[in-house]
Amino acid sequence: MTRSADNDQRLRRYWDKHARNYDREMDFFDRHLFRDSRQWICSQAAGDVLEVAIGTGLNLAHYPEQTRLTGVEWSPTMLDLARHRAQDLGRVVDLRLGDAQALHFPDASFDTVVCTFSLCAIPDDRKALDEMARVLRPGGLLLLADHVEATRWYARATQRLLELVTIPLGGEHFRRRPLSHVTTLGLHVERHERFTLGIVERLAARKPAHPPAPH
Numbered sequence: 001m002t003r004s005a006d007n008d009q010r011l012r013r014y015w016d017k018h019a020r021n022y023d024r025e026m027d028f029f030d031r032h033l034f035r036d037s038r039q040w041i042c043s044q045a046a047g048d049v050l051e052v053a054i055g056t057g058l059n060l061a062h063y064p065e066q067t068r069l070t071g072v073e074w075s076p077t078m079l080d081l082a083r084h085r086a087q088d089l090g091r092v093v094d095l096r097l098g099d100a101q102a103l104h105f106p107d108a109s110f111d112t113v114v115c116t117f118s119l120c121a122i123p124d125d126r127k128a129l130d131e132m133a134r135v136l137r138p139g140g141l142l143l144l145a146d147h148v149e150a151t152r153w154y155a156r157a158t159q160r161l162l163e164l165v166t167i168p169l170g171g172e173h174f175r176r177r178p179l180s181h182v183t184t185l186g187l188h189v190e191r192h193e194r195f196t197l198g199i200v201e202r203l204a205a206r207k208p209a210h211p212p213a214p215h
Contacts, residue, residue, distance in 0.1 A: 007123070008123075011074075011123070011170065011171050012074060012075060012076075014170045014171075015074065015075040015077075015121075016075050016076065016078070018170075019056065019075055019077040019078045019081060020077075020081075022055065022056055022078065022081075023056055023058065023081075026058060026117070029117075033147070033196050033200055034117070034145070034200055035195070035196075035200070037116065037117075037145040037200065037202050038059050038062050038116060038145075039062050040145070040193075040202055041059070041062075041114060041116055041143045041145050041202060042062035042063045042064075042114070042143075043062065043064070044112075044141060044143055044191075044204055045063055045064065045067050045112040045114060045141075045143060046066075046067060046111055046112055046141070047067065047068065047110075047112060047140075048067075048068050048070070048109070048110045048112070049063065049067045049068065049069050049070065049110060049112040049113075049114060050070045050072065050103075050105070050109070050112070050113045050114070050132075050135060051069065051070070051071045051072070051113075051114040051115070051116075052072055052103070052113065052114070052115040052118065052128065052132060053073060053074065053100050053115055053118030053121075053122065054071030054072060054073045054078075054082055054095070055073060055075075055078050055082065056078050056081040056082050056085060057071070057081065057082030057083075057085035057086060057093075058085075059114065059116060060082070060085055060086055060089055060091055061089055063091075067112075069091065069092070069093040069094065070093070070094040070095075070096070070110070071093055071094070071095045071096070072098035072099075072100065072103065073095070073096075073097065073098070074097075074099060074100065076097060079095055079096075079097055082095055083095055100118070100122050100128040100131065100132075101123070101124050101127040101128050101131060102127075102131065103131045103135055106135070107134055107135065108135070108136070108140075109135045109137070110135055110136055110137060110140060111136075111137055111140050111141070112136075112140060112141050112142075112143065113132045113135065113136050113140070113141075113143070114143045114144075115128070115132065115143075115145075115146075116143075116144070116145045117145060117146055117147065118146070119144065119176065119178050120146050120147060120172055120176060121171050121172045121173070122171075123171055125173075125176055125181075126181050129178060129181050129182060129185065130185070133185045133187065133207060136207045137207070138207055138208065138209045138210065139206065139207060140206070140207050141190075141204055141205070141206055141207075142182065142187055142204070142205045142206075142207065143202075143203075144178055144182070144201075144205075145200070145201070145202035145203075146176070146178060146200075146201060146202075147174060147199050147200055147201075148174075148175070148177050148178070148179075148194075148198070148199065148200070149174070149176070149177055149198075150197045150198045151197060151198030152197045152198065155197045155198070155199060156175065159175050159199075160174075160175065162174055163175065177201075178201075179192070179201065179203060182203065182205050183205075186207075186208060187205035187206060187208075188205060188206045189203055189204070189205045190204045190205065191204040192204075
């Protein structure tokens with residue numbers, strides 16, 4: 001997928017502008033669509049944890065206390081809100097401005113990588129997943145939750161119509177399926193759930209402890 005600096009800046013301005021209302025909007029979706037997905041995801045995190053597209057830090061309260069947290073976010077305004085949330089919670093978090101499609105970490109840096117309800121808005125979601133797998137240690141866990149293409153035809157039709165507005169406006173997609181690329185990367189899916197007409201998908205996938213033997 002071809003990227004441009006102008007489009008990157010446009011999307012950053014869009015999310016900066018919406019940062020102040022983001023928590024209120026997500027609270028509605030958490031209650032009515034996503035259910036307990038944040039707890040489901042964060043409760044499985046362990047060791048050195050990277051959250052990609054951490055947003056305003058809505059997941060911070062759900063991580064086990066013993067985890068060592070690093071968060072990357074594209075929007076400076078959202079990142080600032082995440083810093084305030086971490087301070088209010090008394091959590092030590094290494095928060096950095098960064099791009100999910102080009103993570104500035106060495107290979108095999110983290111025991112757990114988390115991304116919730118953000119791959120839908122990352123321009124190249126497959127590149128972002130490639131990067132998440134790269135920085136994950138062998139035997140590490142990738143934890144994802146997002147809204148994806150629905151299982152019911154009428155819901156898919158609605159998603160298709162919504163994308164006519166949401167993709168040009170803020171780059172938000174409703175019909176992606178991260179699971180397919182996760183398996184292509186060779187990760188083993190240990191847990192997988194879909195609900196709310198198949199619109200919400202969450203999964204835990206393990207990176208192989210050893211590389212596959214050459215043929």
